[in-house]
Amino acid sequence: DVKVTQSSRYLVKRTGEKVFLECVQDMDHENMFWYRQDPGLGLRLIYFSYDVKMKEKGDIPEGYSVSREKKERFSLILESASTNQTSMYLCASSPPAVGETEAFFGQGTRLTVV
C-alpha cells in the first residue's frame, strides 16, 4: 500500500519559533508538494520539488522554506512562526507529469501557532 507519512498529526508552537514539518513517501516518487488548507480557500500550494535538492515556489511561499536532501523526504520550514500560519498542512507526492497522474496525500498536520 502506497504511503505518504507526515511526522505529526497535531502541533502547537509559539510565535517566533522555527517549525519543521516532515514528510516521507515510500513510492519512489520524483515530485513532492506542500499544501496549506484553510476553510473556504481549498488547497493552496506552498512549495513543490521535482527532484532531490530542487524546489520551486508555489502560490503562497512567503514565510516558508523547504528542504529535500533525499528523494523520499520533503521538509517544510516555518522560519519564524506567526499566528496567521495556523492551518492544516498537507504533503503529497506523485510520479513525473504530475498533471496527468494523481497525487498521493499524507494525513495532514494541524498546526496551531499561539
Next chain:
Amino acid sequence: AQSVTQLGSHVSVSEGALVLLRCNYSSSVPPYLFWYVQYPNQGLQLLLKYTTGATLVKGINGFEAEFKKSETSFHLTKPSAHMSDAAEYFCAAGSSASKIIFGSGTRLSIRP
C-alpha cells in the same frame, strides 16, 4: 491561467437522494481532471480522474463524473447518497506541464 470553481461550499442531501457536486474549470486546453474526497481529520483520497478517452468516468464508492468540454464542467454525481458519503470533496485540474490546481472544496452533509 488555469482555475477550478466549485459551486456551493456546502451541499446537504437526504440519505438515498441524488448527490450532485458541481465543478467548472477554465483552460484553453482540456486539462486532466480529478475529484478527491477528504474525510474528517484525514488527507485527500482520489475518487476518480479523467485524462483521455471516455468522458464518463466511474470512481470508487459509486461516484461518477462526466467531462463536458463544451461546458468546461466535470460534475460529480452519485445516484443514492449514503451516510458514509459525508465528507469534503475537492475538484482539481492539472496539465502535463504544471502542478495540480484545486477548487475551494464542497462539504457534503447527509440528512437521515
